[in-house]
Amino acid sequence: MKLSSKALLALAISSITATAFAEPASQEFVPTTLAGTSAQSEAKGFIDGQSLGGTTRNWFSSERKFRGQRFSYKKHGVTETDANRTNWLQGTILNYSSGFTQGTVGVATEVAAYNVVALDRSKRDIKGGSNRTLADSDGDAVGQWSKLGLANVKFRVSNTTLTAGRQNFSSGIVDTIGNRALPSSFEGVSFDSQELSNLSFQGGIFDRVSPRTEQSLSKFRSEYGNGQETDKVKTLGFNYQPFKSLKTSVFAANVEDFWNQYYFGATHELGDAQTLALTTGLNYYKTTDTGSKKMGKIDNDTYSLSLGLTHQAHSLTFSYQAVNGNEYFDYLHETNGIYLANSLTSDFNGPNEKSFQVAYGLNMAEYGVPGLKFNVYSARGWGIDGTHYTGTAYGEAGVARSDLRLMNGETHQEYGIGTSYAIQSGALKATTIRGTYVTHRASAQQADGNIREFRLVTTIPFNIL
Structure with missing residues (x-):
């Protein structure tokens, strides 16, 4: 029997509900009470609570x-093509955070200087720049550049903090992304309220983003659209833990003249990893057009369901994901606002796409090597169908690998293997080294194409004060 998408979603929700009551320990209800302590009452003062530190990352x-697919770049005004692209950078963050002043209303500030040095500056290697290496108008790498990554003022009463300026923010819709030499950040005003023991509220209004590989602020645009920009992003939501084993998150966002987007996430943990533990995760997004509809008509329901089994050092995870809509499941560029289980090198988010992933992880701490981990995964997407798309936001009509209307039954596969190590002690404690190798294969009109990538990232934290 073939289940419909709605039936699969109902099954996903019911599976979380069922596991939430699978054994007495998971039924332990967490009552909502006032937080036991006030963070502001413990403020050390502007100077006494200050810190200075950061990270440096080799990427x-x-x-x-x-x-047959190739990268292209300009050389002496002539377009050249090549199958290879290399990016090598050193990104450093120097972050100063003051303490909160004492009193009923505490005031603090945070300032972070971001710097990048391009270690590979070959125009042929970087292929004219991308969101990896910053390049000038001629496609030459900018050898060294800096910017203010964070610059904000914070006001705190009890356990509620208001932040104004350039800042980090994290939710299922608007989230700082940090998978390059430097992370992104957002310009605006936000709040974080943790007055209750198991229920917190977050929200914000943002009008600009500081991209990972740009010096200036930019307007928000969508990840998959044709460059349309929006002037304002508003988001509001909460995180709630009704049981010790169950965590939930609900957020909504209005992206002016783009879309309204709603997110629900739930994670349930059952059992003991020393014998057998089950982790169930559900992520669901609803997106509809709004305002002047710069992104065209949008009516999209997308969800993922993951089931993970852990026994001591070993974990095995199965993830199913479905997009129900004639357009991409889209999110804001320079954010990590896609908490779907199958968001990998490819997001597996094509119109009407279904995907399935199997992943295996090995934690060597169980074998006496804490900090060393391995993982391998395989994911496949199928049924990509954009033939019913009537808008103009996603690609140029009739252009291969761009126009959704040319996507008819497209498929793709992704395979990846990775290892990471976190140093456990000594002067380099918490330094992480991560290596990954990924292969992605696609049918003719699938947008991500055929590509292999090896990535090596070393991140070293440091403290000065």
Whole structure:
């Protein structure tokens, strides 16, 4: 029997409900009470509570396209093509945070200087720049550049903090993304209220984003659209833990003249990893057009369901994901606002796409090597169908690999293997080294194409004060 998408979603929700009551320990209800302490009452003062530190990250990527696909770049005004692209950078963050002043209303500030040095400056290697290496108008790498990544003022009463300025923010819809040499950040005003023991509220209004690989602020635009920009993003939501084993998150966002988006996430944990533990995750997004509809007509329901089994050092996870809509499941560019289980190198978010992933993880701490981990995964997407798309936001009509209307039954596969190590002690404690290798294969009109990538990232934290 073939289940409909609505039936699968109902099954996903019911599976979380069922596991929430699977054994007595998981039925332990967490009552909502006032927080036991006030963070502001424990404020140390502007100077006494200050800190100065940061991270430096060495970020290397080597990519190769295959099956006839190639990168292009300009050399002496002539377009050249090549199957390879290399990016190598050193990104450093120096972050100063003051303490909160004492009293009923505490005031603090946070300032972070971001700097990047391009270690590979070959125009042929970087292919004219991207969201990896900053390049000038001629496609030459900018050898060294800096900016204010964070610059804000914070006001706190009890356990509620209001932040104004350039800042980090995290939710299922608007989230700082940090998978390059530097992370993104947002310009605006936000609040975080943790007055209750198991229920917190967050919200914000943002009008600009500081991209990972740009020096200036930019307007928000969508990840998959044709460059349309929006002047304002508003978001509001809460995190709630009704049981010790169950955590939920609900957020909504209005992206002016783009869309209204609603997010629900739930994670349930059952059992003991020393014998057998089950982790169930559900992520659901509803997106509809709004305002002047710069992104065209949108009516999209997308969800993912994951089931993970853990036994001591070993974990095995199965993830199913479905997009119900004639357009991409889209999110804001320079954010990590996609909490779907199958968001990998490819997001597996094509119109009407279904995808399935199997992943295996090995934690070597169980074998006496804490900090060392391995993972491998395989994901496949199928049924990509954009033939019913009537808008103009996603690609140029009739252009291969761009126009959704040319996507008819497209498929793709992704395979990845990775290892990471976190140093456990000594002067380099908490330093992480991460290496990954990914292969992505696609049918003719699937947008992500055929590419292999090896990535090596080393991140070193440091403290000065």
